[in-house]
Amino acid sequence: MAGHQPNPDPVPAVDAHDYLKIVLNPDGTVTRGLDFATTPAEPDPDQPSAVRTKDVPLDPTHNTWARIYVPPPSPAPDQKLPLIVYYHGGGLVLGTPSATLNHDFCSLMAAKLSAVVVSPSYRLAPEHRLPAAYDDAVEALRWVRTAEEEWLRERVDFSRCFLMGTSAGGNIAYHVGLRACAAAAADLEPLVIRGLILHHPFFGRSKRTKSEVRFFNNPTLPVNAADLLWELALPAGADRDHEYCNPTSVDRSEEWERMRAKGWRVLVSAGGGDPMIDQQRELAAELEAKGVDVVGIFGGEGDYHGVELMEPAKAELLVEKLKVRRFEGKCDYHVMEMAEPAKAKLFLEKLKDIIRAGSSARPEAWDSLSWPKTPTLIVLGELGEGAVRVAHGGGETQNSGRLQKNSLPVSLFLSLLAAKQTWPVISRTRIQFRPSMPTITSRSSSTRMARSRAASTLQLPPAEPDPDQPSALRTKDVPLDPTHNTWARIYVPPPSPAPDQKLPLIVYYHGGGFVLVTPSATLNHDFCSLMAAKLSAVVVSPSYRLAPEHRLPAAYDDAVEALRWVRTAKDEWLRERVDFSRGLILHHPFFGKSKRTESEVRFFNNPTLPVNAADLSWELALPAGADRDHEYCNPTSVDRSEEWERMRAKGWRVVVSAGGGDPMIDQQRELAAELEAKGVDVVGIFGGEGDYHGVELMEPAKAELLVEKLKEPAKVELFLEKLKGIIRAGSSTRPEVEDR
Numbered sequence: 001m002a003g004h005q006p007n008p009d010p011v012p013a014v015d016a017h018d019y020l021k022i023v024l025n026p027d028g029t030v031t032r033g034l035d036f037a038t039t040p041a042e043p044d045p046d047q048p049s050a051v052r053t054k055d056v057p058l059d060p061t062h063n064t065w066a067r068i069y070v071p072p073p074s075p076a077p078d079q080k081l082p083l084i085v086y087y088h089g090g091g092l093v094l095g096t097p098s099a100t101l102n103h104d105f106c107s108l109m110a111a112k113l114s115a116v117v118v119s120p121s122y123r124l125a126p127e128h129r130l131p132a133a134y135d136d137a138v139e140a141l142r143w144v145r146t147a148e149e150e151w152l153r154e155r156v157d158f159s160r161c162f163l164m165g166t167s168a169g170g171n172i173a174y175h176v177g178l179r180a181c182a183a184a185a186a187d188l189e190p191l192v193i194r195g196l197i198l199h200h201p202f203f204g205r206s207k208r209t210k211s212e213v214r215f216f217n218n219p220t221l222p223v224n225a226a227d228l229l230w231e232l233a234l235p236a237g238a239d240r241d242h243e244y245c246n247p248t249s250v251d252r253s254e255e256w257e258r259m260r261a262k263g264w265r266v267l268v269s270a271g272g273g274d275p276m277i278d279q280q281r282e283l284a285a286e287l288e289a290k291g292v293d294v295v296g297i298f299g300g301e302g303d304y305h306g307v308e309l310m311e312p313a314k315a316e317l318l319v320e321k322l323k324v325r326r327f328e329g330k331c332d333y334h335v336m337e338m339a340e341p342a343k344a345k346l347f348l349e350k351l352k353d354i355i356r357a358g359s360s361a362r363p364e365a366w367d368s369l370s371w372p373k374t375p376t377l378i379v380l381g382e383l384g385e386g387a388v389r390v391a392h393g394g395g396e397t398q399n400s401g402r403l404q405k406n407s408l409p410v411s412l413f414l415s416l417l418a419a420k421q422t423w424p425v426i427s428r429t430r431i432q433f434r435p436s437m438p439t440i441t442s443r444s445s446s447t448r449m450a451r452s453r454a455a456s457t458l459q460l461p462p463a464e465p466d467p468d469q470p471s472a473l474r475t476k477d478v479p480l481d482p483t484h485n486t487w488a489r490i491y492v493p494p495p496s497p498a499p500d501q502k503l504p505l506i507v508y509y510h511g512g513g514f515v516l517v518t519p520s521a522t523l524n525h526d527f528c529s530l531m532a533a534k535l536s537a538v539v540v541s542p543s544y545r546l547a548p549e550h551r552l553p554a555a556y557d558d559a560v561e562a563l564r565w566v567r568t569a570k571d572e573w574l575r576e577r578v579d580f581s582r583g584l585i586l587h588h589p590f591f592g593k594s595k596r597t598e599s600e601v602r603f604f605n606n607p608t609l610p611v612n613a614a615d616l617s618w619e620l621a622l623p624a625g626a627d628r629d630h631e632y633c634n635p636t637s638v639d640r641s642e643e644w645e646r647m648r649a650k651g652w653r654v655v656v657s658a659g660g661g662d663p664m665i666d667q668q669r670e671l672a673a674e675l676e677a678k679g680v681d682v683v684g685i686f687g688g689e690g691d692y693h694g695v696e697l698m699e700p701a702k703a704e705l706l707v708e709k710l711k712e713p714a715k716v717e718l719f720l721e722k723l724k725g726i727i728r729a730g731s732s733t734r735p736e737v738e739d740r
Helices: 016-020 100-113 132-146 150-155 168-182 210-214 223-233 253-262 277-289 312-325 334-339 341-360 363-367 410-418 453-457 522-535 554-568 572-577 598-602 611-621 641-650 665-677 700-732 735-739
Strands: 022-024 030-032 052-059 064-070 081-087 116-120 156-166 193-199 265-270 293-298 377-382 387-392 404-409 425-427 474-481 486-492 503-507 538-542 584-587 653-658 681-686
Touching (some): 081 100, 100 312, 116 150, 132 168, 168 193, 168 253, 265 312, 277 293, 486 522, 486 554, 486 572, 538 554, 538 572, 653 700
Parallel strands (some): 156 193, 503 538
Antiparallel strands (some): 022 030, 052 064, 377 387
C-alpha cells in the first residue's frame, strides 16, 4: 500500500515570475521589473516641523548606504531620542530604503514615536544570497555605533536602541538580534539594544501551515511568489527548512536565554490575512515559553502582509500601539508613566515613602500626593491585546472589604488619565491597596442606581462655541426637553473653504448600555469632533434618560424628540450649515438575545464588554419582566418587513460597523444580512478579532480609519453623479469635464 501523500498545493492563481516582474538571467542574476516609487531625502525641508532625512554611505565595497530620519527639534531640542534601526522588506530580492512606502513609514515612526530612525540598505539576492543581507545589516550596526555622523551624535540616546524590520526586514532584524545578543557588551558599546520589533516577519518552511493553505492565492503575497523569493535568497541547494527561513528548525535556546537575561522585549506584529501568520504566532509562542518578554499584535483577516505600509491609517494605529507598549525599556508603573512621566515618578516616590511608613503614615502624607489618595486601581498585569487586569477595593459599596478584579483596555486608562480622571494607577505592585471607587450597585430595593465615579467624572470642560483658533471646530450645548433634563452637544466644522456650503447632518447617540455616560464624555466628544472635522459634517449628539430610572422605551422617546427638535429648532448653527437628509450608521450596535450566539460564547469574558456585563445592562434597561428576546434587544425577533421595505423605498443606506472581537458581532452581521436580503442598501464594515466593542472610541487611529471608510460611499456617489452628467452630455462633453 502506498504511503500517505500530503495534499498538493492549491492551484496557483498567478505565475510567480510574472507577479514579481522577475526575469531570471543565464548568469544567475535577475532583471527586476517592479518599478517602486521613490522619495528623495530632505535634509533641510521647507517646514520647520517636518522630519529631516538624509542619505549616508556605509560600505563602498558593497555599495550600501542608509537613510536617517530625525524628528523636528521641538519641544526639547537637546533631548536625546531612542534609535530604531529599520530594515526594509522586499523578500530579500527587491526594495530599497528610498522606496516611498518605506520612506513614509519611517517618517511616521520618527515623528510619532519621537525617535531617530536609521534605515540601511543591504545586498539583494540572488546576486548576493543569504547571509549577505545579515552581514550588511550587522555592518550597519557597527557603523551606527562608531560613526561621527552629527545627526546621530547630537540626537540619539544609544542606550535605547531597537532593531526593527518589515517582512524580509523583520527576518533580518531577528537574525541580527540573534548575533547581537551573543556578542559581548563591549563589542556593541555605546549601543544598548532593548528589543526587537518584528513587523510581519518573512518566514517559511517546507511543510505548509494551515494559514499558507488558506491564503495561498491571497492578492498581496501569493505563497508561490514567496516560494520563489526563498528559492532566490537561500544558500544554493538549501530548502525552506533552513534556519534562515524557518526560525524554529534549529535549537535557539541559548540565544533566546540571552535575550531573556538582557531584558529584551520582542514585539511580533502580524496580519490575520498573512499566509505567514501561523509561523509568526509560533515564533512568538516559543520565545515566550523560554521566558522572553513577548508582545503580540495580531490583526484580523483583513490585515494582509505588510498592510501598514499600504494603508496610512493602519500605520498610524500600529505606531500608537508601539507607543502603548513603551519600547523604552521596562517600567513597573507603565500605565501611569505613559500619561505623565514626570508626575508619575514624583507620585510613586512619595507613595513608596507612605508604604514604608505603613499604619504610622500621617494623613497629610497622603494629601501631599499630586493625585488624590482615593480611589486607587492596582494594575496587576497585561491581558493580551491592549488590556490590563486591575484590582480595586469596594470602598463604600456593598462589596466593601473584598478585592474585586476587572479587565479594562489600556486605551481606556489613557483616556481616563487624559481627561484628568483622579485615579492613581499603580502597576504590577505588591503593595496593599487603598479603598477604591464606588461601582454599580443594582441589587438595592430602590430603582435608582449609584453609578461609577468613572462614568460621572469622565467629562470634558464645557463646549467651545468660540474657540481661539478660527480653524478649530466649534461646539456648544443646547437644551432639548427641560421636563426630562435632556440636552445636546452640536459640533460644527470650520467654515473654510466654502462658508456657505450646506453640510450633511449626523445625529449621533452615545453608548453606555442605556445605563451610563453622557454626550460630554471625552470618548464621545473626541469621536464626534473627529467625524465633524473629517467628514465635513454637522454632528448633533443628544442626551437621553438613562435606565433603570427610565427604562426603555424612554431613551427611544428622547431620541425621537431630539429629531423633532432638530427639524423644528431655530438654532442658527443648524439653519446656516445643515443639508437635512440621508440614512443610518450603526456603529457597534448594542443587541442581545436569550440564546447565546457563537460569538457571545467565544468572547464571553472579553476584557472590554464581558457578556455578563451586557446582560446586566439589558436587565436594567428593558421593560420590567422582559427578557433579551424583546424587540428592543433582539432586532430580528419580530417581523420588520414593512419598515425595512420603507427604508428601501426611501433609498436609505445603512452602514453597519462592528468589530470581529465584539461578542455581538454575530447579531450585527445577521441584521445586516436580513436588511440586505430585503433590498436595503447595506454597507458592512467588519473588523478583525483585535477590534473589540467600541474600539474606535478608545483608539484614535482606528477612529480615523473608520471615518475614512465612511467617506468612501459618498465618494462613489459623487463620482457616479458626475459620470451621469457626462453620459447625458454625450459627445458634446468637454475634455476638462472628463478630467474632473
